[in-house]
Amino acid sequence: MKRPWQTWLLFGLCLCVALPAMGWLTLKALELDQAEALARAQIELEQDINSALWKMDTEFLTPLMAEEAARPQAVYRSFYDVPAGKDKESRQVASPLLVQPSEYVLLNFQIAPDGTLSSPQTPAESLNKIALDNGATDLNIKVSNGRAVELNAALDYGKLVDQLPRDTLPPAPNTWDNQISESEKSAEIAPQIDGLGRGNYLGLKNLDEQVAEAQQLQMSAGQSQAPNSSEQKRQVQQEKRSKDDLFGYNTSRSRRGADVRAGQEWATRNSAFQQYAVKELAQQRLSYSIVEQPLSAVSEGVSRPLWVGQRLLLARRAMVDDQLVIQGAWLDWPRIKQALLERISDILPEADLLPVSPEDTPDPGRTLATLPVQLVIPDLTSVGSGPLSPIRVSLLMAWTCLLLATGACALLLLGVVALSERRGAFVSAVTHELRTPLTTFRMYAEMLAEGIVSDEEKRQAYLETLRVEADRLSHLVENVLSYARLERGRRGGRREKIAAGAFLERIQARMEDRAAQAEMTLVVTADQQACNTELNTDPAAAEQILFNLVDNACKYAAAAKDRRVQVEFTRTGSNLEMRVADHGPGISPQAARQLFRPFTKSVHDAANSAPGVGLGLALSRRLARDLGGQLQMEQNGEQHGASFLLTLPLAE
Numbered sequence: 001m002k003r004p005w006q007t008w009l010l011f012g013l014c015l016c017v018a019l020p021a022m023g024w025l026t027l028k029a030l031e032l033d034q035a036e037a038l039a040r041a042q043i044e045l046e047q048d049i050n051s052a053l054w055k056m057d058t059e060f061l062t063p064l065m066a067e068e069a070a071r072p073q074a075v076y077r078s079f080y081d082v083p084a085g086k087d088k089e090s091r092q093v094a095s096p097l098l099v100q101p102s103e104y105v106l107l108n109f110q111i112a113p114d115g116t117l118s119s120p121q122t123p124a125e126s127l128n129k130i131a132l133d134n135g136a137t138d139l140n141i142k143v144s145n146g147r148a149v150e151l152n153a154a155l156d157y158g159k160l161v162d163q164l165p166r167d168t169l170p171p172a173p174n175t176w177d178n179q180i181s182e183s184e185k186s187a188e189i190a191p192q193i194d195g196l197g198r199g200n201y202l203g204l205k206n207l208d209e210q211v212a213e214a215q216q217l218q219m220s221a222g223q224s225q226a227p228n229s230s231e232q233k234r235q236v237q238q239e240k241r242s243k244d245d246l247f248g249y250n251t252s253r254s255r256r257g258a259d260v261r262a263g264q265e266w267a268t269r270n271s272a273f274q275q276y277a278v279k280e281l282a283q284q285r286l287s288y289s290i291v292e293q294p295l296s297a298v299s300e301g302v303s304r305p306l307w308v309g310q311r312l313l314l315a316r317r318a319m320v321d322d323q324l325v326i327q328g329a330w331l332d333w334p335r336i337k338q339a340l341l342e343r344i345s346d347i348l349p350e351a352d353l354l355p356v357s358p359e360d361t362p363d364p365g366r367t368l369a370t371l372p373v374q375l376v377i378p379d380l381t382s383v384g385s386g387p388l389s390p391i392r393v394s395l396l397m398a399w400t401c402l403l404l405a406t407g408a409c410a411l412l413l414l415g416v417v418a419l420s421e422r423r424g425a426f427v428s429a430v431t432h433e434l435r436t437p438l439t440t441f442r443m444y445a446e447m448l449a450e451g452i453v454s455d456e457e458k459r460q461a462y463l464e465t466l467r468v469e470a471d472r473l474s475h476l477v478e479n480v481l482s483y484a485r486l487e488r489g490r491r492g493g494r495r496e497k498i499a500a501g502a503f504l505e506r507i508q509a510r511m512e513d514r515a516a517q518a519e520m521t522l523v524v525t526a527d528q529q530a531c532n533t534e535l536n537t538d539p540a541a542a543e544q545i546l547f548n549l550v551d552n553a554c555k556y557a558a559a560a561k562d563r564r565v566q567v568e569f570t571r572t573g574s575n576l577e578m579r580v581a582d583h584g585p586g587i588s589p590q591a592a593r594q595l596f597r598p599f600t601k602s603v604h605d606a607a608n609s610a611p612g613v614g615l616g617l618a619l620s621r622r623l624a625r626d627l628g629g630q631l632q633m634e635q636n637g638e639q640h641g642a643s644f645l646l647t648l649p650l651a652e
Contacts, residue, residue, distance in 0.1 A: 004417040011413055015406065022402055026395050033391040041380055049366060049375060050265055052344040052351065057269045060343060061336075061370040062276050064104055065314065068329045069303040070281035071097075072288045073318050076110045076327050078123035078131065094134035095120040101140065104332050104339070107147040110318075111160070111326040117152040119144060151330055154308060160326055163358075164317050165302040169281070262365025269369040303328070305371050307355050312336075312371070352376045430480070437469035468517055475551065482544065483598065483619045486626065495538050495627075497651050500569055500576055501531030507543045511550045515565050518554035526569035533571050536651035541623045545631065548616040549580035549644050557584025557641060574650050579634065581643035587633070595633060596621045617644075624648070 074080040079092040097108045097120040109119045121144035123131045132138065301317035315328030337353050344351060356362045356372040366375045444462045446452075453459050504526055515522040535542070546567070553565045562583035570577045587595065598618035617631075624631040629648040 004420070007413055007417060011409065018402070018406075022399070026399070029391050029395055033389055036391075037389070038380055045377070045380060046365065048347045049377070052347045053265070053366070053368060053375060054269060055343055055347070056340045057369050058272055060340060061368065062273045063280075064102070064336075065305070065370045066273065066277040066280040067284075068102070068105065068314050069277060069316075070284045071108075072284060073300055073320055073327060074288055076108060076118075076120055078120045078127060092130075094131060094136070097121060098123065098131055099135040101144075102329075104336050105329045106332045107144055107151060107330040109148065109151060109326075109328060109330065111155060111157050113157060113323055113325070115152075115157045117148055117155070119148050122148050147330065151311070154311065157326065160308070160315065161317065161324065163306055164304055164315055164326065166317065167302040168299045168317075169302065262363065266364040266367065266369055273370055300327075305331075307357060307372060312355070348375075348377055350378055430476070434473070434476075437473045440469050441466060475547070478544065479548070479615050479619050482541075482623070483615055486619070486622045495536055497534050497536050498539055499531065500533045500535060500571075501526070503535065503539060503542065504531065504569060506539065507546055510543075510547060511565075511567065514547065514550055514554055518558050520554055520558070520563040520565055522550070522567065523564050524567045524569075530569040530571045530576065533576055534651040535576060535648055537627050537648055541627055542646075542648065545620040545623050545646055546578060546580065548620045549646070552616055553580060553582035553584070553642070557582035560584040560641070571650075575629070575647050576650055578646040578648070579643060580646070581634075581641060583641040585641070587642050592633065596631075620646075 075095045075097055078095055078098050080095065082091055082093045101108070101121055107119055107121060109117055111117050121136075121140065123136075123141070128138075128141065131141065299319040303314055303316040305312065305314045307313075310333075312331040312333040313328050314331060315326050318325050318327045340353060341351060352375075353373050354376050356367065356374050360374075362372075362374050366377075367373070368375070444466055448459065448462060453462060504524065508522075508524060511524075512522045550565055550567070557563075557565070560583045564583060566579070566581045568577075568579040568581075570579070596617050598615050621631045624646060627648060629646065631644065631646050634643040634645040
């Protein structure tokens with residue numbers, strides 16, 4: 001190959017195109033894999049969020065908030081009157097808010113229109129002893145007094161009453177005729193509660209209405225109507241209309257897709273709280289139905305949780321003695337928050353709860369149904385898809401195939417270039433080797449034909465030279481043809497059984513003649529045991545191997561002082577070892593690395609060392625392996641010559 005750099009340049013250009021393209025495809029595939037993993041993680045996260053919201057709303061907040069929202073107005077006094085029976089005076093009973101305040105409520109309070117704040121946990125001093133006798137503690141009373149002063153300074157009756165819903169709860173059972181028995185009262189309230197359970201009880205919408213609204217919103221999002229159609233205008237107006245939520249604060253219904261599903265989840269949690277609150281209200285109304293009430297109208301409004309600064313309140317309007325008062329509870333938000341986060345720590349360990357103000361537009365998929373509080377978690381920025389994801393495995397296989405193909409192509413090109421160079425060197429060497437005997441043939445033939453050489457001895461010498469050159473040329477052609485035959489996968493002659501002694505006699509004369517041409521001596525050593533062994537081999541191929549080894553020894557050790565070429569036959573086990581050694585300069589380590597490679601001898605090497613094309617040893621090893629044996633260099637020393645060992649298997 002005259003210009004191998006062009007081949008490598010083209011190969012490099014192909015790599016410059018293929019590798020960046022594969023790298024870009026890999027990058028995009030990894031991005032898609034990351035996006036898919038992120039989507040899966042987001043779905044799992046949303047499921048965890050729904051589980052956490054359900055756990056906080058239903059397991060903890062629903063009982064707490066329903067109990068506080070359903071408390072009758074009578075318990076907002078430290079003591080209330082309970083009839084003792086016929087012809088007996090009524091007796092005073094301590095409010096449960098005084099005796100057993102909730103651990104998650106800092107203070108229950110009532111604010112009059114004049115701004116006066118009172119609390120069932122802060123009885124008058126004249127009633128302190130009675131309160132202590134009924135189970136209250138002096139510490140709780142003192143702490144509650146301090147909290148009442150703090151809360152009174154922070155609240156404004158006018159601002160607070162404007163934020164509370166105007167809806168009212170149904171009238172309490174104790175306003176009915178006192179002649180009605182308890183069983184009759186229970187029978188009377190049951191249908192009212194059942195009917196209110198699917199209506200606007202405690203300011204709630206039932207599940208059917210909320211799910212229907214969400215489904216209608218989803219259908220409207222998927223329809224394509226004319227911009228000026230009345231139906232589209234109606235849907236747009238419906239999307240923009242604010243909806244009262246669980247306690248009356250507003251949320252937007254203008255979301256699509258996942259927001260609709262989140263709204264349905266929120267509506268389901270809202271409905272679950274509603275049903276529990278209805279039962280709690282019925283239970284408390286029946287429990288306090290015997291409490292004496294003034295004849296004036298008493299109505300209790302819908303409760304709403306709201307934030308006043310950093311304080312979380314649950315408050316409502318109430319009509320007491322023709323006065324519009326505010327009743328409610330100051331919730332212990334830090335304690336509630338801690339309890340909520342502990343309950344979901346196994347699901348969302350990094351979650352946090354933050355207040356939602358009326359100006360905010362909370363995400364229904366992350367908002368509690370019982371409190372104006374939103375669940376906050378860190379955003380998913382990157383998620384590992386795992387080392388064995390399908391895309392990563394496919395990319396690994398693709399890159400492996402690409403690298404293997406690149407390596408195979410590089411090795412193939414390297415072999416082709418090297419083979420081309422070796423064949424070029426071979427052609428040059430063969431040309432040189434053929435030119436020498438042909439020149440000799442022509443010159444001596446012309447001299448003999450024209451009668452220039454008259455001396456009979458010279459004529460005989462010329463004829464002997466022609467014979468030697470003919471043998472040399474025949475040996476060269478025979479090696480080339482044998483190697484070409486092996487390259488095509490064709491075996492040599494047929495194998496036959498032959499005794500080692502007979503084989504040695506067949507080739508010994510030819511080897512001695514070759515040694516004599518180089519003015520060297522052939523020394524053959526073979527014991528009787530080795531001569532009696534039989535080989536199952538191709539005698540012609542084995543003869544060619546031995547002759548090549550002797551021919552190399554004659555060529556490369558021609559200048560040695562010790563002009564012996566030693567051939568030794570030895571039997572070892574099931575093999576016959578044939579060793580050919582000389583006492584020439586040996587083989588250098590650099591030359592030994594490519595000793596058995598074909599076409600490695602250039603014209604320069606042939607001219608400076610010994611004639612040949614560098615094919616003898618490569619052909620000999622191939623022939624030895626084809627015969628089931630092995631050929632290897634046994635020793636390599638600069639002062640001790642070279643020795644080659646041919647091993648052939650014995651006949652069975």
